[in-house]
Amino acid sequence: MKGPAHPRPRAVLKAAASDPCVVEHSPSLRDGRPLTERVRPGSLTDMVGNPEAISELKRWATSWQSSHGSPRLRAVVLSGPPGVGKTTAAVALAHDMGWGLVEMNASDARNRFAIEQVAGRAALTNAFSLTGELLSAKRGQRTLILLDEADCLFSRGVESNETEARAPPSFREFLRTRYGNVESLAVAWGLGGAGAPSKFTDWAEIPSSGGRSKAFRLPAAQRDLADWNETKVRPDLTDRGGLGAIAKLVRETRQPIVLTVNDPKVLTRYSPIFRSGVARIPFWPVRDEDLKSVVRRVALTQRLQVSTAAAEAIVHRSRGDLRAALNDLDAISPLPPGGAQELLLGARDVTSDFFDLTREILDSPRVFRSVEIRNRLDATPDDLLPWMEENLPRATRDPATRLAAYQPLAEADQLLSRARRFRTFGLWSYASELMSGGVSIALAQGGGHAPDRIAFPQFLGDMGRARTVRALRSSILSKAGRMLHISRRKAVDTALPFLAVAFRAGPARGAHRRGTELARRLTAALELSAEEVAYLTGGAPDDARVQGLLEPSEQTAQVPRPEEPSTAPAGPAEESAPPPGAPPAGDAPPGPKKSQRRLGDY
């Protein structure tokens, strides 16, 4: 790893080197940029770790040079944990190949529009390099399109679904939500009085984008207009539709694309194109020996004073994350080498502490540890419980000991639940005692000891993996709930089963077509996203069926709003539930539902 040459004042450097206690804070020395930037390798040959991945990346890049036109796999997905060099490799690749680089980071707006505007254009067109050349794809001068952290698009999109407004409302809609009915509007604007413009009798009289009549020139109306304009112009910085745009990009591009992700599943789950249409290169955590040599080398070239013990602590703490290691190095380097550096590094590291702490608790039978637990963990006893639960049965084979050890753990669980429900967090200390001292003493009496390997709680792993799916489900539930005027929880039993039936692919005949039409109308009425429809149909968000359902049907588009939603949710119960007359009592009664819609609308 070579650092880019940056002029540094010699004299200051010498002073710093001779006296280890000089605190290197002067900006001229550290030039304001983080260490990771200062030593970022500019070429693939300078990269540390992941040699297979890097040579594979090179091969892929060469396939762009050798063949005429574009190769079959025009995009590559670099996947792996943070800080192992995915982005660095992509940037270095562009440099090594003499390609241009168009980058879209997580800090840029990356919704569908932005991706189409920037990456989409670059993908089909030759480009200029910033050094003043035209890059001609014909002559092998490509432009690399780098979509950094492409997996972060999706989850943000789902989360934003619930809170975020959809298309900007019309002025009429805006007023309706603000005032509720025309009478309140008249009061607020001062309509209908002597010399004032007359009242509106119906919402329909208000043009969708404000009007020119006298009423709209009233100060109150002007204020509302200004507020409405405010809601309209707010740029959409969320990543909605981003993944769809990327899938399209991958299909159509004529320039090489690199996507970096932590979790490639987010992409492959979205569309099969990310499975078969791209080269996939995994990056792994950097090996400890490599990390050690990097830390040593960087400390040397950058004249950073680091004690050997601190260097080792850095390597140990980083767990294969090269960037984290360099950041640690950067953080401790202003301190004098020795104790202070190690002390700073000794600051807690949550996950590793969970492993260590679990082992310690299982192995040492003593009580009065709640304070210790609280101090050592940047987490609550709630978080520790799954760790104990996962590893306790591995600590002993004797059923009686297991029983004895589970007893205090169960009591701790009860206390934790009480603490949550009644907000009595004083109970936490008792729970901590029970799950540490109680469990370990019971184990010690039965001759148990910590297993060789402390396992990561399976429960937490499963929850983590299911997170996206759960977010989708809950977003569907809240949309259905809003329409049916029921809570999300209630929608689980009353709406979801019917939605599932309505979206399931039926036999490919007349009934199927009707079913599809129903699903399409439901999609439009509930304003479901591609991901949500895919969840209901069990397909991928960009397969043909899902896309078909998302297209507005002629009928839906023309049916006036008040009638359409009320028939649509009632639909599945009548049309597709097999036992006749089966709408269950739990379903929202159709009567009040209809009338509520009508009142709200007119």
Added chain:
Amino acid sequence: MFKAKVKMEVLRELVEVISTLVSEVKLSVSKDGIDVKAVDPSHVAMLVLKLNRSAFEEFTGETTDIGLDIEKVKEVLRLSKPGDVLDLQYDGGKSKLVVSVGKLTRHMGVVDPAGITDPKVPNVSPPGTVKVNTEELRQGIRGSESVSDHVTLELTPDHFTMHSEGETDRVDLKIPKDALSELSTKESVKSMYPLDFFSNMIKSISNDEVVTLHIGNEYPLKVEFKIAGGKGEGSFLLAPRVEED
């Protein structure tokens, strides 16, 4: 240090041209006027522009760079009416750009020019040159917009054509040599370009009645134009589409 008075129309023209490519721009001020170089985020289009000091009502400038958020300038322009003269003042460094129009003064925060991409502009000299009436080009663009995302510009020794082909439809704008004030090319040349960029470029410079297009074979397009009634000039560069073989 930079101090100038400028007609609202001139500033608006400048802003319109710049905003076709970027939302933030670095203005390089010198004692002769203002220079602008910009590249759009997808590196497909570039702009080089020079506004002479004569385009301003008054102008005093020492060499300095100003990083401007174009949207803010547009906001000020929206507050002024045709015929207004805007007063600009910048003391360099981290100070604000002070823009006054009539009794209104806006102290505008500037962007650090170091954070704005400063492209080197390639030396592009396409073999074919043609001068086209902007109005006619705009008609061609309007015709193409509903058909395709791309437009092909073609120049032969006896006519200029602009065409655009979709799945089912095709639009052609064909202007013979005698209807053009200038057409010079030795051979037939043609290239395909992204329509939206081309369209925005032409729209932003339509104050100029005639633009000069330089076209080559699968080569960047160069659009030369004048602004501020001839007291400034500039050119857009637009990279061609990648042709699959």
